[in-house]
Amino acid sequence: MITKKFLNELTYEVIGSAIEVHKAMRVGLLENVYCQCMREELSHRGINFLSEMKIPVIYRNKTLNVDFRCDLFVEDCLVVELKAVKEMNVIFEAQLLTYMKLLHAPKGILFNFHSANLFNGGQKTFVNEYFTNLLSD
Secondary structure, three states: OOOHHHHHHHHHHHHHHHHHHHHHHOOOOOHHHHHHHHHHHHHHOOOOEEEEEEEOOEEOOEEOOOOEEEEEEEOOOEEEEEEOOOOOOHHHHHHHHHHHHHHOOOEEEEEEOOOOOOOOOOEEEEEOHHHHOOOOO
């Protein structure tokens, strides 16, 4: 069972992983490079995840032909979207929130590896109604 405590500890580990990747690779690479590095870092830390996972959209008991793929779905509860852009766009937040809702994920993190400081300004964490319904311990 997923708890707020577990999810917060997992978030800490994932942010730490992203900071490690950012320190090693720096700014200026394509998103795909950071994604490959994040996969390696999460694997190194023993964190389970799915990468480029197709997200089903179901309407009236029918799976629609919508091609949504999240960069990383960590431990079946945390959606991680990676960007490497000069300027963040609100559409990236909408994308993350959509994935969270469709996957019933209580938390999501949006990283921008183009930021000079990933921790301060290069990441944003989101929670939704699934998070508020989780037990604390």
